Amino acid sequence: MRTNYSRIKGIATATLLLVFFILNPCRTYSQGREGKGADEIDKAVWTMQAASVARELGLKKKKQDKLTRAYLGLREDISVKGKEKLKELEGEERQTEADAIARNCLGKFNSDLTGLLKPEQASRASFLLGSLNKRWEQYLELLLGFSLEGEAMQNASDAVYMYVDEYLTERKKASDANTRFSGQIATGLKEGLDGRIAEVLTEDQYKTWSETTAFKRKGK
Numbered sequence: 001m002r003t004n005y006s007r008i009k010g011i012a013t014a015t016l017l018l019v020f021f022i023l024n025p026c027r028t029y030s031q032g033r034e035g036k037g038a039d040e041i042d043k044a045v046w047t048m049q050a051a052s053v054a055r056e057l058g059l060k061k062k063k064q065d066k067l068t069r070a071y072l073g074l075r076e077d078i079s080v081k082g083k084e085k086l087k088e089l090e091g092e093e094r095q096t097e098a099d100a101i102a103r104n105c106l107g108k109f110n111s112d113l114t115g116l117l118k119p120e121q122a123s124r125a126s127f128l129l130g131s132l133n134k135r136w137e138q139y140l141e142l143l144l145g146f147s148l149e150g151e152a153m154q155n156a157s158d159a160v161y162m163y164v165d166e167y168l169t170e171r172k173k174a175s176d177a178n179t180r181f182s183g184q185i186a187t188g189l190k191e192g193l194d195g196r197i198a199e200v201l202t203e204d205q206y207k208t209w210s211e212t213t214a215f216k217r218k219g220k
Contacts, residue, residue, distance in 0.1 A: 074109040159196035
């Protein structure tokens with residue numbers, strides 16, 4: 001079990017390093033969401049993320065529910081500790097402490113996964129959910145704002161999940177090879193996502209999607 005845990009921890013740490021030092025390439029579209037309703041939006045998004053992973057792993061409902069609770073616990077743990085410890089910090093000191101909080105919380109999450117899932121499943125869940133990927137959250141939040149229902153929401157969520165998996169995998173390849181992550185690859189992955197999303201959204205919704213999720217250009 002210790003060997004499996006070390007392997008899972010290593011994957012999560014590598015993924016964390018990929019994510020926490022990536023500048024968000026999307027336009028900010030969570031402005032004004034603070035306050036009433038923000039917590040509910042977060043929980044809805046996190047639940048969707050856990051459900052996507054559970055579907056891929058073929059988990060039955062009981063285990064899916066446990067995975068969801070473990071992931072919600074991770075995100076809420078990071079949020080609570082961050083509010084407690086980061087409010088007086090700024091700059092590099094704040095970033096260092098934020099990274100330490102995330103690593104500590106991920107350690108507990110990975111331990112929970114080893115007791116819940118098979119080793120291969122735990123590694124996969126850690127790679128995806130342990131990435132704490134902001135783009136994944138933001139895209140799902142935008143989709144929730146379109147009030148999609150049933151199959152449409154499922155298809156849109158699956159498209160985002162496929163994109164995030166591909167994105168994280170390509171970034172890890174670049175990190176493992178000690179090379180720069182290709183902007184051409186990033187653009188290609190986003191274009192693939194946009195094509196799948198266009199099949200689900202209305203024309204007006206897709207226009208909003210395109211404008212909101214467009215990658216920032218330098219100097220803009």
